[in-house]
Each structure stands twice: as structure tokens, then as C-alpha cells.
Amino acid sequence: MCKTIVALLSIGVVLIWLFPPPHLAIYFGYPRRDGWDNLPVPKSLQRSWGAYTPFYPIEEYQPPPDDCKVTQPNMQLQRHGARYPTRGASEGIQKAVHKLLSASEYREHTMFFLNNYKYELGTDQLIKFGADHARHTGAEMFYRYNSLINKHHLPFVRASGKQRVVDTATNWTRGFAEASRNVYQPKLDVILSEKLNDTLDNTQCPNAGDADFEVDEWVAIYGQPIAKRLNKAAPGANLTAADVYGLMLLCPFESQAKMEKSSFCDLFTQEEFGYLAYTSDLDKYYSTGYGQPLGRVQGVGYINELLARLTKTPVRDNTQTNRTLDSSPDTFPLDRTVYADFSHDNQMIAIYTAVGLFPQYRALDPTTPDDKRSWMVSRMVPFSARMVTEKVECRIKEYVRIFVNDALQPLAFCGADEEDGMCELNKFVKSQRYARHDGEGDWEACHAATSVLPVLGHGIYGA
16 A cells, blocks of 8 residues: 555656646746846836846736637737847838937936947847747747647647748747657747748738828937937937937836846836827737728738638638648648747738727827826737637637737627636637638738738727
8 A cells, every 4th residue: 555655656757857837837947937037127117128128928828718628729819029120120120329428417316327329229130138039939839738749749840931030939849849848849830931931920011001101200209308318418429219218118128138137227207108008009919900991901811821720621712821831741830739830020910900909999199198098008019929719618608718928818709708817719710800801902902903902901900
């Protein structure tokens, strides 16, 4: 009897060592699950960085009801982790820095660091902080869904072709493997070229507009008073509102690259960083969100891939899917229990709006932020943002739930209960009429003569 008890205890210890519950994982040497908390910058400041906010969970993950079980965390759609500024943004930032460094003197103590300042950021690439976030996310997905994994059904992983996206995906697979003690070692299965059809990038609608007008209008409103204040403290700098925007970006980019609070953060107030956050909100809303007539159509191909995986039927799409890849079980299998796709923030916004998430019943005003808006990019697509779509089985019925950064989405458009977010699978599929009908003419407008482009119309605010 004693030998049996000892044997059972030994088996239990081994199982806990191999597959620890999330709250014990840290004690077994696995990557910490709270990695997004180790940046030495106040949380209130981090969360005013808009699209450059580090990932943080909006809510605590909510398991399905007691009589239900997750059968397929269908896709973890994840933005790449924290990176250096893009080449275009870097040019604007360095121009602003050069002007500030040319000042004849600095009259405020917050500027004294400029006497010895040197710009040292790279461009485009994933930084260590972003790579660490990807590892943590991979580990967390293992902790949450390891009961669905076996050696014959490893996660199927895809990434858009930009290097920072690829690097995020490979760090995710590394974190997943480490959390399993290397029992399960998923790999990056498919890299989608951004020069070809790619459902993880938003470059295939040449007629789509941008958000320059709205963003420029807002930057001019809040940036000019700040520029006036900074020019008074740094005579000869001759900063403009656009320069102010570039200098503000150094706070998130330098802080995350150097893992210490950038001195540029102290040049601005918390309220002014709120203005920066709204700049991101306008940018995404009018680029690929509800404010862009050809925004959400750029997420249609991905939604049709999602429907194919949920229903285990071939992809039916006539937009930006790669039909060669999606028709092969080697490059688009339908029999996996876990899928992970890696993308960009602009494309994730298009996907959110194609599904019908984050509906806005009033367009964002480029002159005045609405404090009650739900369209807040820092909560929607921060660095390492993720959307997880779960298929849930409750006795004989199948349901769908969607989480964005661990916040359960209401899915009112398909009759989901507000508390559990459970939408019947068949109703969810039916609710995606816009995607199932290839954007209802909007995809053709992406490539049509500009005189026949659509205007804001049916359901454009997500109604």
C-alpha cells in the first residue's frame, strides 16, 4: 500500500515538473509570466504610449463555464514585439533631435541631459524586450492550453515575412518549448511573403487611404503649444508640432530599447502623453479601422481562414489569401488544436473591424478626444498584442469566444451572452457575412479606378 502511494506521489511530482499549473510555473525555472511588468517606467505612462505601449493583460483570463471545455484555441493572432522605430519614423525623430541639439542653451533642468546626448536607436528590428515578451507569451499559451497538445498535434505557426515578425514567432516557439521542458518543440511552419498575397499584412489594397489628414490635424492642435514651451526653454531649436511628436516617441522607444526610463519622458506631462495616445487612436481608426472605407476589407482573408479552421472546411476566399498555400494540408492544415499567427498592428486592426470588434457609434473626432471611447489602441494593439479565438464545447453544442489581450469580447453581433461571451459556432459563422462575401464589393474597390471608390457606409462604425 505504501509503495503504491509513493509511486503515485512520484508520478504526480513528475507531471507537475513537466506541466506545472500557471501559478507554480515560476518555481520550476520557467520564464516569468509577468515579464511585461519589468520595465522601470510608471504603468500610467507606459499605457499612454498608444501603439508603442508594451503588452499588458486588460483583464484576467476567464475560463469557460464549468460544463464546457476548450477544444481549439483556434488562433493566437499576435503583433510583433517591441521594436526600434521604423525607418520613416526614425528620420522624423532624428530630425527633431538635431533641431533640439542645435539650441544655443537649455534653460530647464529636464533638458540638461541634452548636453551629452547621443541618438543610438536602430531601425525596424525587434529588440530584446520584444523578444522576451514573445517568449513569455509562448510559455503562457503552453500553460493555458497544454491539455490540447501532443507530439502529433503541435501548434501550427505562421508569420508575415518582415524580420521583426519572424523573430517574434521564433521567440514564441522557443518560449512554448521551454515551458514544456522541450517535450514539445513547435517550429515556424510558414513565412508569408509580404510581396505576395498575405493575410497577415495590409499591403494589398492600393486604393486604401491613410490617416495623414486626421493625424496631422490633431498633432497641430496639441503640438504647437508644446513646441512653443520647448522653444522657450531651448532657444534656437525652432521646433514645430511635428517635431514634438517625434520627440515624444523617444520616450517609449528609448525606454524599451534601453530598459530604463528615457530622459525624453520628462520633457512632457502625463496629460501631454495622453495626446500622444490619441494620435495612435486616430491613426489606426482612419488607416485600417472603421474610419477608412477600405480598412476592414483588408482583414477579410484572415477571417475566412479563421472560419475554415473553426469549421474544418477548406478556405473559401477571393481576396488576399494565398490560394496555393491555403489549399495544401502541409501549409494550411485543418486538424490542429492550436494555431499561432504573427502579424502587424495595422493588419490586426483591419481584422478586428472585419469581425466587428470594438464598434464605434460615433467617428473619432480629430480635434477633440472622447474620454468615453472604447477605441484605445494601447488596449487593442500594443506591442505583442494578441487576439485568441477559442472553440468551446458544451455537451453537444459548439461555441466561439474571442479574447483581445485577455479581455473577453462581448460578440453581441452573434447573440453572445455578455457575461461569458459564448457565441454559438453556426451563429458566429453566419455573422461574418461581410467576410464570407469577400467584402461585399470593397475588395474590388481596392483595385478599381479611383472614381468608383466607396464612401463610409454600411456598418462602418461596427454597428
